[in-house]
Every structure is written in structure tokens, then in C-alpha cells.
Amino acid sequence: MGEGSCRYCRVYCDWVIDPAGCEDTGCANLYGYDDSEGNRVLGCLAGVFRAELDQRTLAQVRAENGGRFGALRAVRRPLPICRAVVERAYPARLEAVGCLNPEFAEAHAGPAFRVTRGE
DSSP states (O other): OOTTEEOSSSSOEEEEEOTHHHHHHTOTTEEEEEOTTSOEEEEETTOSOOOOEEHHHHHHHHHHTTTOOOOEEOSSOOOTTSOEEEEESOGGGOOTTOOSOGGGGSOOSSSOOOOOOOO
């Protein structure tokens, strides 16, 4: 699994991205090109998500859903500019001790850290 997923326990957690946020924030990592059929295709230069999206389809879905497109699974930890959240597939499986990897859901703003309990 990449940095976009956590499988430390039976609750499968994934970072997900709403690509509409890329357009809304003017993200410098959003690229576009015209394919052989003349369609504008959008994607992420930073590789936060792998999917390439048809710009017309993205605009149509956003128009029908109040400005949102929907979630794409991140294949790496999102950047601070990304509109991202952690989704849990099986929250009922959460261990009695809680999350085994709590820093996974922390926004990435610097080097990794681990919270421990001192005596």
C-alpha cells in the first residue's frame, strides 16, 4: 500500500480527494491536455491521484452535484492544498484500543511523528 492507504488493522483507511477542489483552489499541480478526440483531460502532476478526468464530464457532474465531483482514492499522501479526507471502510472493526496508526489521518505539514505516552 502507498502513503494514501493504511492497513495496520482491519479498518481499511484511505485518503480520498475531491478533484473539484483542484480547480477551485487553482492548484499548480493540475494539468490538462487535449486528447486525440479533442477532449480536454485533467490530472495531477504530483501523483496524488492517478485518474485522468474528462473536463466536460467533471463540469457536468459538478453542475449536477452542487459543485462537488466525488471522491477519488489518493495513491500518496495528499498535499496541504488538496481537498482531502480519510475514509474508513469498516469502522465497526476498530480495535478496542483505538486507531493503531493515528498519525495517518493527520494533515501532512512536515516530517512524520509518532505520539507516545511517557511515564
